[in-house]
Amino acid sequence: MTSNDSANPAAPLERGGGVAVWRQIEQILAAEIAASGFGADGRLPSEGELAKRFDVNRHTVRRAMLGLAASGLVSVEQGRGTFVQPGAIDYQIGRRTRFTENLRQQHHAPGGTMLSAARVKADPSVAKALGLRAGAFVYRIETMHDSDGIPLTYARSWYPAARFTDLPDVLQRTGGVTKALAEFGVTDYLRKWSRIGSVLPDAEVSRRLNLNRQQPVLWVENVDVDLDGTPIKYGFTHFAADRVQLMVEHDV
DSSP states (O other), X not given: OOTTTTSOTXXXXXXXXXXXXXXXXXXXXXXXXXXXXXXTTOBOOOHHHHHHHHTOOHHHHHHHHHHHHHTTSEEEETTTEEEEOOOOEEEEESSSOOHHHHHHHTTOOEEEEEEEEEEEEOOXXXXXXXXXXXXXXXXXXXXXXXXXXXXXXXEEEEEETTTSTTHHHHHHHHSXXXXXXXXXXOOOEEEEEEEEEEEOOOHHHHHHHTXXXXXXXXXXXXXXXXXXXOEEEEEEEXXXXXXXXXXXXXXX
16 A cells, blocks of 8 residues: 555546646646655655556656656655655855755755765866866865765865875865865865756766656856965766755855
8 A cells, every 4th residue: 555545546637638648647746745645754656556556657657757856846766766855955055165064054964975086187177177287186086965864966076186185085084175175274265156057967976866867967067266266176066956956145
């Protein structure tokens, strides 16, 4: 028995009535979500169960679920199922953008993991963003961050290796970027610019964020600078779009 057995399993679908069948299913499920029809855990029935309920194929159900995810109503988690989204986190992007502060201000528990670190030669785009010559050494750091144990961001960042010697080791020891940079004399840093867009995730982003590859993700490309205006980090962060709303702060 599923948690929405009180819903009408035979809700009629209009076929050939001008509204796509998958859209009708999306609307029915959205109404049931609004009525708290999926119990305390918020788990929706499987694609197979919904296909049987509405007498459609799984592809039709999948389109409806992706529509719900795009609207921020559900989160599709690979290997676990589809869950009612309790509400997207407002992630603030301003002069001082800090992941931990953003989440704690909204009473969420932040978490982070450094997945990999390598000393590499900067390609032209990385070198330009950091104000370095092409081929200069940089540290490429790959990280993931979560909110209350749910994956939220997957990022790749580049730091000048000459300025931040042994940065990966310091990051591991201090447990955070702000504390690590402070050991190199960078007591504060600011966001110089951010570029925001959306894209369908590649296999790596999809795997890291536990998303279906047909779910769009938000991305933010950015450069951080020290208080003298010297670039210290160039980054590219992917956000699970059904779990985050990006808020751009305007300084006054």
